[in-house]
Amino acid sequence: MERNVIHTQTATMLEIGTNLLSQSAENTRKLTDVETQVLNQTSRLEIQLLEYSLSTNRLEKQLLEQTQEVSRLNDKNSYLEERFAAMEAKHSRELQVIQQEKQQLQELLDRQNHLVSLLEGELASSTRNSTLLQRQQATLTDTVQKLLAMVTHCNDISTPIEKEIVKFRDCAEIFKSGVTESGIYSIHLPNSTQKTKVFCDMKTRGGGWTVFQHRFDGSVDFNRGWNDYKLGFGDLSGEHWLGNDAIHLLTTSKDYILQVHLKDAEGHQAYSQYDHFHIDGEDKKYSLHARGFSGTAGRTSSLTQSGTLFSTKDHDNDQCSCKCAQMATGGWWFEACGPSNLNGIYYSGNSNVIRYNSIKWYYWKGPSWMATMTTMMIRPVDF
Numbered sequence: 001m002e003r004n005v006i007h008t009q010t011a012t013m014l015e016i017g018t019n020l021l022s023q024s025a026e027n028t029r030k031l032t033d034v035e036t037q038v039l040n041q042t043s044r045l046e047i048q049l050l051e052y053s054l055s056t057n058r059l060e061k062q063l064l065e066q067t068q069e070v071s072r073l074n075d076k077n078s079y080l081e082e083r084f085a086a087m088e089a090k091h092s093r094e095l096q097v098i099q100q101e102k103q104q105l106q107e108l109l110d111r112q113n114h115l116v117s118l119l120e121g122e123l124a125s126s127t128r129n130s131t132l133l134q135r136q137q138a139t140l141t142d143t144v145q146k147l148l149a150m151v152t153h154c155n156d157i158s159t160p161i162e163k164e165i166v167k168f169r170d171c172a173e174i175f176k177s178g179v180t181e182s183g184i185y186s187i188h189l190p191n192s193t194q195k196t197k198v199f200c201d202m203k204t205r206g207g208g209w210t211v212f213q214h215r216f217d218g219s220v221d222f223n224r225g226w227n228d229y230k231l232g233f234g235d236l237s238g239e240h241w242l243g244n245d246a247i248h249l250l251t252t253s254k255d256y257i258l259q260v261h262l263k264d265a266e267g268h269q270a271y272s273q274y275d276h277f278h279i280d281g282e283d284k285k286y287s288l289h290a291r292g293f294s295g296t297a298g299r300t301s302s303l304t305q306s307g308t309l310f311s312t313k314d315h316d317n318d319q320c321s322c323k324c325a326q327m328a329t330g331g332w333w334f335e336a337c338g339p340s341n342l343n344g345i346y347y348s349g350n351s352n353v354i355r356y357n358s359i360k361w362y363y364w365k366g367p368s369w370m371a372t373m374t375t376m377m378i379r380p381v382d383f
Contacts, residue, residue, distance in 0.1 A: 134183045134237045141185050170250060171200035172208035172383050180207065184236045189246060190253035196246055199236045201377055208383050209259065210250065212242035213376035215359070218346030222330045226315040229331040230282065241331075241343070244279065244286045244310065247378075251278035255381040258290060262297055262361055263373035265348065270297035270364055277378060285309035285317045288333040298363030302340040308333040329357045339363060342374045 167188040168174045174185050182202045186195045187210075201209040215222070220239035232243025250256065258277035263269045275292025288308045293301040309317035311324060312331040318324045324334035330343030339362035347358050347370045359371045 137181070137183045137185075141179075169253065170378075170380070171198060171202070171210040172380050174200055175202055175208035182207075189249040191249060197236055198242060198246075199240070201375075204261070204377075205259070206383070209377035209379050210242075211375060211377040212247050212250075213240070213342060213374065215239050215342070215346060215371075215375075216373045218348065222343040223313065223345070224331065226312045226331070229310070229312055245282065248279050248281050248286060251378060252280075256378040257381055257383075258376065258378055260295075260297065260303070260342070260361070261373070261375040261377075262364060262371050264365070264369060265372050271295045272297040272301065272303065272361070274301075274303065275381065279310070285315075297361055300363050302361045302363045304333045304335045304338045304340065308335040308338075327356065342371070342376065348372060 166177075168177070168185070169190060170187055171185065174187070179185070179200075180202050182200060184197055185200050186197050188194075189196050199211045199214065201207065201211055216239065218239075220234040222239075222241070224233060229241060230244050232241055232246060234240030256277050258274040260272045261269070262271065272293065272295040274290040275294075277290045279289065280287045287310070288304060289306045290301075290303055291306065293303075310331060311317045311334045313325045313329070316323045316325060318334040318336065320334070320336045322337070324337040325331065328334070328337060328341050329345050330341060332341045332343050334341070339360070341360050344359045345355070345357045347355060354367045355370070359374060360367065360369070361371065361374075
């Protein structure tokens with residue numbers, strides 16, 4: 001009985017032990033599974049940590065490269081800033097030098113303007129003195145002629161031989177008498193008892209020229225009537241028209257050459273010459289006669305053809321219904337208005353604008369050219 005009890009207890013204990021061993025084995029298995037899972041998870045974490053470490057290394061490398069690039073850019077920026085500062089300083093110095101030069105030039109310009117003003121004043125004074133000297137010269141010439149007349153008169157008293165008082169008929173005769181300075185002189189016109197003052201050009205192309213038209217600054221109005229052109233107007237030492245009556249008496253007394261001298265705003269000069277020139281009297285409307293053209297002011301003559309009558313704003317003798325003297329202004333041999341008018345309105349300087357009423361000499365430089373100086377003068381053919 002006891003043996004059975006022991007046996008039963010032993011079996012129970014064995015069963016309990018077996019159960020415990022089974023549980024222990026099961027727990028061991030579960031623990032092993034958990035351990036395996038932990039190992040697997042640890043491995044994955046280690047792999048991820050390694051990947052993170054590699055990524056961190058790459059990022060650190062990139063960061064290092066970026067840092068180095070930033071450093072290079074900073075160095076380059078510092079260099080460029082230094083260059084810019086140097087250039088700015090250089091430009092500042094250059095600007096200061098330029099401003100100083102500008103100030104010096106402005107001061108020089110002011111001095112030059114002051115000097116020009118002084119010179120203009122001296123020129124005006126010289127011009128007035130020159131005019132006064134020319135008038136004194138004309139007076140002196142008159143005095144010399146009077147003295148010559150007195151000498152002749154004295155010679156007439158001392159000898160029965162009659163001697164003629166010296167009378168100059170034009171500037172050519174005055175030149176041949178030994179006078180070689182240009183200026184105002186007195187002449188005796190043919191078929192006239194009165195003396196006439198004229199301006200003599202003793203320098204141009206051999207001298208001896210009697211000037212009957214001269215313009216150079218627009219100071220005299222040439223848009224005048226018939227009577228003014230008949231008798232003459234202006235200042236003989238400046239701008240003037242000698243007078244159609246005087247021109248007629250001179251040019252019909254012997255054969256004369258006409259020269260027309262021209263100058264533009266740029267200083268270019270030219271001339272037209274006519275080997276035979278004269279104008280008729282007032283009864284024939286001071287008709288023009290000119291032939292034998294030569295010179296540098298155009299390939300052909302700009303002067304109207306022979307036989308053309310003289311016209312003014314109050315005496316229309318042209319061949320145009322438009323009345324050229326009123327449209328073009330000034331007194332001139334217009335014909336049908338024609339290619340020339342040296343007595344038109346004086347405009348200073350060159351212009352592309354065609355002004356119908358300006359001074360013109362068409363075949364020299366065309367319709368837009370405007371003269372700043374014109375001179376018409378005559379000299380005997382046999383000078």
